[in-house]
Amino acid sequence: MIKIRGNYxxxxxxxxxxxxxxxxxxxxxADMKPVFVMAIVLIPFGAFNFWFIKGTKSDEREVQIINKIxxxxxxxxxxxxxxxxxxxxxxxVYPILGVAFASRGVYGFRYFLEDR
Numbered sequence: 001m002i003k004i005r006g007n008y009x010x011x012x013x014x015x016x017x018x019x020x021x022x023x024x025x026x027x028x029x030a031d032m033k034p035v036f037v038m039a040i041v042l043i044p045f046g047a048f049n050f051w052f053i054k055g056t057k058s059d060e061r062e063v064q065i066i067n068k069i070x071x072x073x074x075x076x077x078x079x080x081x082x083x084x085x086x087x088x089x090x091x092x093v094y095p096i097l098g099v100a101f102a103s104r105g106v107y108g109f110r111y112f113l114e115d116r
Contacts, residue, residue: 016105026094
């Protein structure tokens with residue numbers, strides 16, 4: 001079986017950094033409108049993601065790992081949303097988006113480093 005080239009480690013790192021920045025900026029800039037805080041973080045991430053997807057030719061195994069990462073992070077997102085809803089979500093949308101991106105990054109590092 002062919003080893004994965006490791007090119008998705010940058011993708012996992014960008015997702016993790018985006019999640020951390022969303023959580024931190026959402027807490028620090030709580031008085032700012034959410035659309036502006038999200039734009040500060042998501043526009044650079046979107047540009048990186050667009051550049052990365054255009055320059056990467058993923059094989060079938062990498063696509064399967066990406067699908068596994070999105071499935072696992074979806075479960076984490078659902079659990080976070082459920083817990084925050086139980087406490088009337090005093091923090092807004094930032095924790096859910098932060099957990100969404102951070103969990104993709106963490107699972108990305110886990111699965112792509114595991115298959116090296």
